[in-house]
Amino acid sequence: MSVKITLIGAGSVVFAKNLIGDVLQFPDLADAHICLMDIDPTRLKVAEVMTQKIIRKLGVRATVSATTDRRKAVRGAKYVICTVQVGGYKPGTVIDFEIPKKFGLEQTIADTLGVGGIFRALRTIPVLVGLAEDIAAVGAPGCLLLNYTNPMAMNCWAVNRATGIPHVGLCHSVQGTSAQLAAFAGLPTEDVNYLVAGINHMAFFLKFEYRGQDAYPLLFKALEDPERQAELVRFEMMRRLGYFVTESSEHQSEYVPYFIHHGKEIIERFNIPIDEYLRRCEIIISTWERTEKDLIGGDGDIYVPAQTHEYGSYIIHSCETDINRVVYGNVPNRGLITNLPEDCCVEVPCLVNRNGLQPTVIGALPPQLAAICQTNVNAQGLAVEAALTGNREAIYHAVMLDPHTSATLTLDKIWAMCDELIEAHQKVGLLGEFKPTIKNTGRSAQGITDRVVARLHPAVNLSQECELTLTVENPRSENFSAEFSLSSTGTPIEVIPAVNVKVPAGESVQLPLKVRFVNEPQDQEKVLLSTDVESVLAIGATLTRRIVLKTTDATPAPFALTLAGFPAASGNISSNAAGVMVKIQVNDSKLPEVFDAAPWLTSRAELYFASPQGEHGTTFAFLPTSTHPTAKVWNYEINQFVEDNSIEAHVKATPIDYELEAFLPWKVLKMSQGAFLFDCRIWLLALGDAHSGGYTRLSADSGGERGTAHFCLVTQK
Numbered sequence: 001m002s003v004k005i006t007l008i009g010a011g012s013v014v015f016a017k018n019l020i021g022d023v024l025q026f027p028d029l030a031d032a033h034i035c036l037m038d039i040d041p042t043r044l045k046v047a048e049v050m051t052q053k054i055i056r057k058l059g060v061r062a063t064v065s066a067t068t069d070r071r072k073a074v075r076g077a078k079y080v081i082c083t084v085q086v087g088g089y090k091p092g093t094v095i096d097f098e099i100p101k102k103f104g105l106e107q108t109i110a111d112t113l114g115v116g117g118i119f120r121a122l123r124t125i126p127v128l129v130g131l132a133e134d135i136a137a138v139g140a141p142g143c144l145l146l147n148y149t150n151p152m153a154m155n156c157w158a159v160n161r162a163t164g165i166p167h168v169g170l171c172h173s174v175q176g177t178s179a180q181l182a183a184f185a186g187l188p189t190e191d192v193n194y195l196v197a198g199i200n201h202m203a204f205f206l207k208f209e210y211r212g213q214d215a216y217p218l219l220f221k222a223l224e225d226p227e228r229q230a231e232l233v234r235f236e237m238m239r240r241l242g243y244f245v246t247e248s249s250e251h252q253s254e255y256v257p258y259f260i261h262h263g264k265e266i267i268e269r270f271n272i273p274i275d276e277y278l279r280r281c282e283i284i285i286s287t288w289e290r291t292e293k294d295l296i297g298g299d300g301d302i303y304v305p306a307q308t309h310e311y312g313s314y315i316i317h318s319c320e321t322d323i324n325r326v327v328y329g330n331v332p333n334r335g336l337i338t339n340l341p342e343d344c345c346v347e348v349p350c351l352v353n354r355n356g357l358q359p360t361v362i363g364a365l366p367p368q369l370a371a372i373c374q375t376n377v378n379a380q381g382l383a384v385e386a387a388l389t390g391n392r393e394a395i396y397h398a399v400m401l402d403p404h405t406s407a408t409l410t411l412d413k414i415w416a417m418c419d420e421l422i423e424a425h426q427k428v429g430l431l432g433e434f435k436p437t438i439k440n441t442g443r444s445a446q447g448i449t450d451r452v453v454a455r456l457h458p459a460v461n462l463s464q465e466c467e468l469t470l471t472v473e474n475p476r477s478e479n480f481s482a483e484f485s486l487s488s489t490g491t492p493i494e495v496i497p498a499v500n501v502k503v504p505a506g507e508s509v510q511l512p513l514k515v516r517f518v519n520e521p522q523d524q525e526k527v528l529l530s531t532d533v534e535s536v537l538a539i540g541a542t543l544t545r546r547i548v549l550k551t552t553d554a555t556p557a558p559f560a561l562t563l564a565g566f567p568a569a570s571g572n573i574s575s576n577a578a579g580v581m582v583k584i585q586v587n588d589s590k591l592p593e594v595f596d597a598a599p600w601l602t603s604r605a606e607l608y609f610a611s612p613q614g615e616h617g618t619t620f621a622f623l624p625t626s627t628h629p630t631a632k633v634w635n636y637e638i639n640q641f642v643e644d645n646s647i648e649a650h651v652k653a654t655p656i657d658y659e660l661e662a663f664l665p666w667k668v669l670k671m672s673q674g675a676f677l678f679d680c681r682i683w684l685l686a687l688g689d690a691h692s693g694g695y696t697r698l699s700a701d702s703g704g705e706r707g708t709a710h711f712c713l714v715t716q717k
Contacts (some may be wrong), residue, residue, distance in 0.1 A: 001191070002063070003320060004140070006077040008070065008131060009084035010036035011043030013050060013295050015148070019081060020051055021058075021304045022066040028321050029313075030060035037066070037073035044068065050295045051631035053302040070131065073136040078218050079316050082147045083133060086124045089281040096120060097278055099424060103417045105408050106248040106260055109277045112201050113152045113376055117407050118383045119421055121154040123430040125387035144319070146170055146312050152200040153329050153345040153379075158384045159601070160332045160343065167358050168315070169330030169345065170679060171200055173246040175309045180231070181208060181244060185218035195349065196501040197337060200330050200371050202255055203347040204365070212421045219244060232270040233259060242367050246347075251275050255376055257407030267509040315352050322354035331359045338363055339370040344377050375403045375414045386398035392434035393442045395422065396505070400442070415440055430561075447535065452480050452503070456513075456541035457593065458530050461614075462521055466543060470529070471509045474503035482533040486540075490612035492518045521545070544699075548712045549573070557713060561682055569605070569682045575715050582607060582680075585625050588693065589656045590686035591626040599623055599634040603693070604608055605660055606636075606681040609669050612712060616670050624651040624658050631660060636653075644668060661683040677710035 001417055005023060010016050016036075023029050024544040034051055034547045038044040054600060055062045067073050086092065096116035097107060110116025128149065135143050145167035149155055156169040174196050182189040187210050195207040208215050214511055222228055223235050237256070249667040253259040253272045267274065284291075296302070307313065313329040320326045326349050326413060333346040336359050340346060351358040355706040364370065382398035385391060396418050399405050425431035428487040436445040474480040483498040494516045503509050515527060521543070542581035549557035556572035556695035571584035595602065599621050610617030625631075633642040648663040666673055685691035699710060 001314075002028065002033050002061075003079070004035060004077045005316065006030075006035040006037060006073045007047075007081045008037050008073065008082045008147070009311070010047040010066070011038035011040045011087065012083045013047050014291065015083050016047055016105065017050055017295060019312055020054055020303070020312060021425060022307045022310060023061050024054060024062050025304075025307050026313065026317045026403070028315060030058070031129070032060060032062050033062045034062060035067070035077065036064065036072050037068065037233045037412050039068060039179060041068060046292055046296060050302065054172070054304055055298065057302050057304050071134045074131070074134045074657060076140055076145055078140040079137075079319075080131070080139065080143060080145050081312055082128065083126070083147050084127060084144065084149050086127050087120075087425075087428075087430045091424075092120070092123060092430060093277065093281060093711050095421065095424045095430075097275060097429075099421050102420075103409060103413045105405060105417070106253050107277075107404075108272045108275070110254070110275060111277065112153075112247075112255075113151065113379060113404075114254050114402055115399050115417065116397070117151040117154070118379065118402065119160075119425065121151045121380075122387050122395065122639075123425060124151070124155055125148060126432070127386070128159055129162045132159045132165050132167070132378070136163055136165050140357075142166060142344065144168070146317075147330075148312070148618060149632075151309075151383075154380045154383050154387075156330050157332075157343070157345040157380060158387055160345070162388055166356060166361050169200060169347075170311045170329065171250075171328075171347070172310060172314075173201060174203065174328040174347070176313075177244070177246045181205065181219060184222040184231075185215055185227070187215065189200060194479060195350050196328060197365060197404065198369060198644050199345065199348050200338070201251050202373055202376055203246045203328075204241075204243040204245065204369050205246070205306045206243065208361075217345060227273070233272065238271065241372065243366070243369060246604060254661075256355070256372065257403045257496065258505075260404060263287070263406040295322060301311070307507070310480070313612045315357070318352040318355060320358060325352050326350065327352055329357055329359065331357065336360075336361055336369070337365055339367070340366055340373060341377060344381060348639055349549070350709075375401075379403075386434070390432075390434050391444060392422070393437045393444050395434070396437075396442050398702065407541070408460040412440075417492050419518070441685060449560075450476055451632060452482075452533075452536045453539070454482075454484060454501075454531070454536060455539040456486070456527060458527075458541040458543045462523070462525060462543040464518045464520060468513045468515060468527070468541060470499060470501070470513055471508060472501050472503050472511075473508040474505060477505050479503065479505050482531045482536060484529055484531045484538065486515065487528045487530070488515075488517070489528060491521045491525055494518060499691055507592060533624055534624070546710065548710050548714055550714050551575070552716050557682065559697045559698055559711070561680065561683075561698050563684065563687055563694055564691070565685055566691060568684060568687060568696050569680075571680070573675065573678065573713060574712065575676075579663055580609070580669065580676075580678075582662045583660070583684075584662075584665075584680070585657055586682055586684065587657045587687055588684040589688060590684075590693070591624055591658060593625060593627050593655055595628075595632055602683075603684045603685045604634075606683070607662070607664075608679040608681070608710070610672065610677040611671055612675050612677060617677070618670070619681075620647075620664065622649050622660055624660060626653045626658075631662075642668075643647040675712060675714045677712050679710050 014253040036047050046533045051064045121525040147169045152169040180190045196203045198204050229251050238244045329350040330347045335345050337346050378401045379398045382394045386394035452470045455542045459466045481502045486496050521547045525543045529538040531686045551574045556574035560570040560571045569586045573582045604621045604623050606621045608619045620636040622631040631651050635642050646665050650661045680698040
């Protein structure tokens with residue numbers, strides 16, 4: 001019984017002709033049934049006529065059928081060869097080049113990695129996974145998928161992760177490069193043997209030998225040959241890494257950040273053809289009519305070349321005849337290369353016979369080779385994640401980690417470019433919808449921007465009976481309703497009925513609440529907020545008793561602040577009949593020389609003052625410089641600088657800190673002499689020698705929440 005071999009993407013007729021000719025020139029496969037499938041009926045008809053003429057030319061008993069129905073084509077097939085190009089030259093490839101170029105990103109081939117390769121993967125992986133699912137459902141038992149479609153590593157990785165069917169990715173870069181290297185070394189191809197491993201298009205010749213002897217010295221001699229003008233990028237990478245890589249200089253130049261990004265001089269020096277794939281596609285399209293005539297035989301005949309070096313036919317023949325062969329295949333990394341991630345797609349030698357493909361365990365690559373492969377694997381894995389899960393953020397991450405893109409574009413441009421590429425692909429039907437992200441971020445919007453947030457806001461001071469406010473924000477597009485309850489982790493509170501809340505879509509509500517502690521509360525109490533509704537972020541409140549500091553004319557009250565556990569500032573405060581005196585030492589080692597920024601953008605010490613009831617509060621910001629003995633003063637209540645000379649603000653700055661002494665008269669504070677509330681907030685640019693700056697607040701250090709635990713200063717006589 002003849003074996004059924006299905007060719008998906010048979011409209012790629014030039015490649016199809018070679019594959020079909022290769023298969024049918026094996027006598028053991030001469031009675032095969034060749035099933036052709038393509039979504040383009042015109043190209044499919046050309047492929048069918050071409051195959052019929054090949055059969056007649058070779059005089060074999062093979063049969064052929066053609067269909068646009070993929071599942072029908074796969075049914076009963078023992079081997080499925082995939083050569084599709086999803087999106088074609090137009091619009092797919094043109095989009096991949098034109099939009100990145102707008103953002104300043106140039107490419108050469110853009111089909112394997114880089115932003116072009118990533119978006120080719122995004123539109124191709126769903127098709128290949130669908131094909132793999134068809135194979136699993138209706139293909140012959142053990143049906144083998146032989147994939148020629150780029151981006152090879154991402155496509156095969158996705159097929160393995162989604163379905164796990166038997167498959168192998170096939171490329172001609174290993175056998176093609178081995179012949180090139182033999183020529184560079186001046187050796188007969190048949191006397192050269194080699195060992196190659198890595199990832200597709202970035203696998204390396206770990207061994208290059210002539211009759212068992214290391215022939216790398218001949219390659220390094222060719223490296224320094226001034227007359228050699230070929231493969232300049234690949235030889236340069238061999239110079240730096242010590243090993244020769246498998247794919248062309250055009251490809252290699254966009255897999256690493258060392259060439260295109262650095263401008264015209266480097267591009268010309270290494271003879272890198274920008275937009276090369278566009279040029280090649282245009283030429284092929286312009287000669288299609290002539291090519292079609294040649295393929296179907298204008299004079300009734302057709303030329304069938306000798307078997308090519310493509311692995312596809314040899315794999316099928318070995319599987320059918322049990323003849324041992326070694327081919328290079330792209331397969332899941334299951335312990336094959338130990339210093340690359342498990343299950344990523346690696347390219348290694350594979351033994352083929354009736355038992356199928358049996359990959360060779362390589363072990364560890366030289367560390368520099370594994371490292372440079374990993375830079376490509378990072379982007380590959382994230383692109384696969386995006387394609388299989390619909391997580392839009394993974395697209396940004398894949399492009400962000402691409403070596404060439406990250407060397408060329410800022411993060412803002414990467415995000416904008418991806419947005420435009422996604423939109424362009426969706427507009428022409430090449431991509432479906434992805435799960436939304438928070439705009440201009442790399443985080444999914446799910447569970448973040450659509451999450452209802454409920455928060456308790458505590459009263460200014462903790463007492464046996466406290467007032468709180470419940471705020472519920474509903475960012476969703478539908479109305480929200482829920483029951484909330486309150487409980488205490490410390491002193492019991494009286495049973496409070498459940499709070500029913502209804503919030504219209506896109507709005508928020510505030511509800512006043514009262515809590516009564518059964519006994520006198522501790523200095524700090526936690527009130528919890530809870531609801532049975534899932535996906536609601538319910539935030540309770542920490543209630544802190546107002547801290548009373550006592551001072552005399554001779555003894556100011558001390559205080560201290562920390563930032564991330566490190567001492568940030570320390571000082572003291574006192575008052576007399578004239579006003580309030582504050583002295584603070586701030587550990588900020590990055591003061592500006594002159595003040596030329598908005599008050600909220602520089603180092604500063606902020607002092608909050610209010611009446612004991614929390615009324616008439618205002619905040620003053622003291623803005624020091626390293627060169628001036630006084631600080632500028634900003635009044636947040638009126639949002640402008642204070643010109644009142646009655647406020648004194650003296651500064652002593654050192655390379656590691658500054659000391660602020662401030663005096664504020666009662667009339668400026670709009671209070672009379674007596675007890676008052678205060679808080680201190682510090683903004684640092686640099687904490688010491690190695691720590692970045694940040695914001696810290698005295699009341700937070702005491703366990704309170706923003707605006708709730710003000711200190712109360714009482715002056716004793």
